[in-house]
Amino acid sequence: MRLVIARxxxxxxxxxxxxxxxxxxxxxxxxxxxVLVHSDGGSYKPLNWMSPPCKLAVTPxxxxxTGKAGETLTVELEEIISDSSFELGTDPGLVKDGVESxxxxxxxxxxxxxxxxxxxxxxEFPTPIGPVDLMCRDAGGVSVAIxxxxxxxxxxxxxxxRYLELLNRDPLLAPVQGVFAAQEIKPQARVLATDRGIxxxxxxxxxxxxxxxxxxxxx
Amino acid sequence: MRLVIARxxxxxxxxxxxxxxxxxxxxxxxxxxxVLVHSDGGSYKPLNWMSPPCKLAVTPxxxxxTGKAGETLTVELEEIISDSSFELGTDPGLVKDGVESxxxxxxxxxxxxxxxxxxxxxxEFPTPIGPVDLMCRDAGGVSVAIxxxxxxxxxxxxxxxRYLELLNRDPLLAPVQGVFAAQEIKPQARVLATDRGIxxxxxxxxxxxxxxxxxxxxx
DNA sequence: TTGTTGATTTCGCAA
DNA sequence: TTGCGAAGTCAACAA
Numbered sequence: 195m196r197l198v199i200a201r202x203x204x205x206x207x208x209x210x211x212x213x214x215x216x217x218x219x220x221x222x223x224x225x226x227x228x229v230l231v232h233s234d235g236g237s238y239k240p241l242n243w244m245s246p247p248c249k250l251a252v253t254p255x256x257x258x259x260t261g262k263a264g265e266t267l268t269v270e271l272e273e274i275i276s277d278s279s280f281e282l283g284t285d286p287g288l289v290k291d292g293v294e295s296x297x298x299x300x301x302x303x304x305x306x307x308x309x310x311x312x313x314x315x316x317x318e319f320p321t322p323i324g325p326v327d328l329m330c331r332d333a334g335g336v337s338v339a340i341x342x343x344x345x346x347x348x349x350x351x352x353x354x355x356r357y358l359e360l361l362n363r364d365p366l367l368a369p370v371q372g373v374f375a376a377q378e379i380k381p382q383a384r385v386l387a388t389d390r391g392i393x394x395x396x397x398x399x400x401x402x403x404x405x406x407x408x409x410x411x412x413x
Numbered sequence: 414m415r416l417v418i419a420r421x422x423x424x425x426x427x428x429x430x431x432x433x434x435x436x437x438x439x440x441x442x443x444x445x446x447x448v449l450v451h452s453d454g455g456s457y458k459p460l461n462w463m464s465p466p467c468k469l470a471v472t473p474x475x476x477x478x479t480g481k482a483g484e485t486l487t488v489e490l491e492e493i494i495s496d497s498s499f500e501l502g503t504d505p506g507l508v509k510d511g512v513e514s515x516x517x518x519x520x521x522x523x524x525x526x527x528x529x530x531x532x533x534x535x536x537e538f539p540t541p542i543g544p545v546d547l548m549c550r551d552a553g554g555v556s557v558a559i560x561x562x563x564x565x566x567x568x569x570x571x572x573x574x575r576y577l578e579l580l581n582r583d584p585l586l587a588p589v590q591g592v593f594a595a596q597e598i599k600p601q602a603r604v605l606a607t608d609r610g611i612x613x614x615x616x617x618x619x620x621x622x623x624x625x626x627x628x629x630x631x632x
Numbered sequence: 633t634t635g636t637t638g639a640t641t642t643c644g645c646a647a
Numbered sequence: 648t649t650g651c652g653a654a655g656t657c658a659a660c661a662a
Contacts, residue, residue, distance in 0.1 A: 195439060195453045197416055199499050209655045213508045218501040220414060220441070225453040233504035234414045234444040237464050237642060241507055243457040245657080265655075280418050280494065282437040285452035288460055292429030294638065324636075324661095344428075344638080347651085348542070352571060353637090382542050382651075386575075428640050456657055462640080484640075513653065514645085537646075543651070544646090563653090572652095 195280050196223040201273040204231050204242050208265025214241055216272060221257075223250065225282070229259050229267060242267060292399070298327050298342045300402040301375060305330060307402070308373060308395060312338070326357050337361070337370040346376030346394070351387045358392075414499050415442040420492040423450050423461045427484025433460055435491060440476075442469065444501070448478050448486060461486060517546055517561045519621040520594060524549060526621070527592060527614060531557070545576050556580070556589040565595030565613070570606045577611075 198221040204214040214231065219241070222230040226246040233241050244259040244267040251258045257269040298317065305312040311333030319329035319339070328340040339361055341354040354372050361370040372392040374383070377399055384394050417440040423433040433450065438460070441449040445465040452460050463478040463486040470477045476488040517536065524531040530552030538548035538558070547559040558580055560573040573591050580589040591611035593602070596618055603613050 195451075197439070199501075206655075210512060211510045212655080215505045215508075217504050218499075219504070220416070220499075220501070222439070222451070224455075228454075228456070230457050232414075232441070234501035235447075235465075235504065236443075237447070238449050238457075238459050238462045239642060239656090240457050241504065243655085245456050245655085246454075261655095275499065276497065278495065278497075280437075280439075282418075282439070282453035285436050285438070285454065285460065286434045289432045289434075290429055290640095291431070292640095349568075349637090380650075386542060425640070431640080458639095458641085458657065464640080464642085480640095509655095539647090 195225060195282050197221070197276070197278050197280075198223075198271075198274060199276040200271050201275075202231075203270045203272070205268045205270075206242050206265070207268075208261065208263070212242060216270075218275070221269065227259075229257070229269070231267075231269070294342060294344050297344060297377070297397060297399060297402075300399075300406055301340070301342055301397065302328055304402055304405055307397070308338075308340075308375075309333060321357055321360055323356055323360060324353075326361070332371070337367045338373055339370055340373040340375055342397075343374070343376040344378075346374055346379035346383045348380070348383050348386055350374060350376070351383050351390070351392065354387075354392060355390055414444060414501050415497070416440070416499075417442075417490075417496045418494040419490050419496075420494075421450075422489045422491070424487045425461050425463075425484070426487075427480065427482070431461060435489075437494070440488065446478070448476070448488070450488070513561060513563050516563060516596065516616060516618060516621075519618075520559070520561055520616065521547055523621055523624060526616070527557075527559075527594075528552060540576055540579055542575055542579060543572075545580070551590070556586045557592055558589055559592040559594055561616075562593075562595040563597075565593055565598035565602045567599070567602050567605055569593060569595070570602050570609070570611065573606075573611060574609055 201218050203216040206212040220232040227248050227250050228246040229244045230240040231242040244261055248259050248261045255271050259267040302314055302317050312330050315329040318325040326339045327342040330338045332338055339357055343350045358372045362368045374387045374392050375395040375397055377397050379394050387394050420437050422435040425431040439451040446467050446469050447465040448463045449459040450461040463480055467478050467480045474490050478486040521533055521536055531549050534548040536547055538545040545558045546561040549557045551557055558576050560569055562569045577589055577591045581587045593606045593611050594614040594616055596616050598613050606613050
């Protein structure tokens with residue numbers, strides 16, 4: 195990894211064109227040849243960058259990075275303040291806990307959140323257009339397809355609608371009800387879901403995780 | 414901006430929990446207090462990070478960064494290889510060209526691309542499920558809702574279909590026709606749109622920008 | 633290889 | 648401030 199602090203201007207030409215006027219910035223060249231241009235603010239996103247795979251051509255005062263699809267990042271170096279390189283080696287990688295799949299697990303184990311007497315048919319119930327997160331039957335034996343999201347937006351409602359349309363063609367399952375379950379449901383998504391007869395349920399992750407821990411402690 | 418190369422392990426606790434085992438990494442502390450943990454590969458996204466606004470508490474061998482919502486990033490420093498700081502100043506920022514909003518502007522100013530006698534009712538025409546990019550009336554006074562995309566895919570057709578369904582419930586507007594306009598329209602999107610009676614129009618960005626420049630030169 | 637979906641998404645615009 | 652849609656989205660996983 196090479197770190198350069200330099201006064202530079204940058205141009206990108208690819209899907210769009212973008213230009214950065216001259217200023218002091220941090221340039222990072224990673225082991226795979228990818229280049230990041232960072233300012234001293236903003237978020238984790240660089241001002242400009244080139245993703246791997248790409249090729250870096252260095253000439254005095256100018257770097258030209260060319261990507262797989264022919265897009266180019268051109269860095270004009272005007273003044274180099276600092277230039278250093280380090281061998282970091284490969285990274286063991288990130289371990290995550292608490293994403294959608296976890297939410298799905300918890301809900302599958304706590305169907306009483308949705309109603310008494312519900313039972314799980316299966317998780318990741320397969321359909322020709324993709325898997326339904328949870329397939330259940332309610333106390334009356336009616337099929338219910340559940341879409342689980344961390345944040346419920348319109349796309350998720352569309353997704354569930356497509357599943358329901360398909361599932362309702364199967365006489366062994368029909369009629370199939372829909373439940374849209376998320377930690378947070380956007381107003382527009384709620385309007386669309388309600389308009390289509392889909393029930394919306396807000397999930398409390400901390401509460402569900404707590405209930406899960408409590409049930410584990412009983413054994 | 415402070416750059417540290419160090420052997421470290423990192424823990425994040427917020428919306429989710431994430432852990433990074435010990436390894437050599439680049440740590441960036443920006444002027445606004447935000448922290449980025451980068452490995453020597455991957456993309457421009459850090460392995461772990463804390464976005465501003467946040468507060469950094471430094472003790473020997475340990476950094477604790479606390480975010481606005483109480484989430485924390487904890488870095489355990491085991492061995493520091495390099496540690497340097499730089500004053501970069503504020504960045505003039507990025508200039509972009511070629512994104513959807515620009516395409517929408519150009520089309521609004523050049524409705525003749527779609528047909529003679531068309532007039533613009535308004536851009537970003539509001540509906541309960543989101544704004545329609547362009548609302549127009551054709552030469553015969555018939556309402557037309559236009560969805561503008563850089564790349565036309567199925568999602569865009571679905572979006573326009575939702576708008577049309579809603580708009581056609583309004584007796585003051587109905588019947589409302591649909592136009593799907595994009596620089597590039599995927600075959601599947603074209604098939605779906607055509608099947609639903611939506612007209613597809615491919616936009617030539619360079620040509621439209623040229624026409625725009627030409628019209629400006631007349632004044 | 634191609635497509636789909638999730639993300640600590642981030643970013644920008646408009647109400 | 649808040650909400651919503653786009654992004655040079657990226658990245659993981661399945662077909």
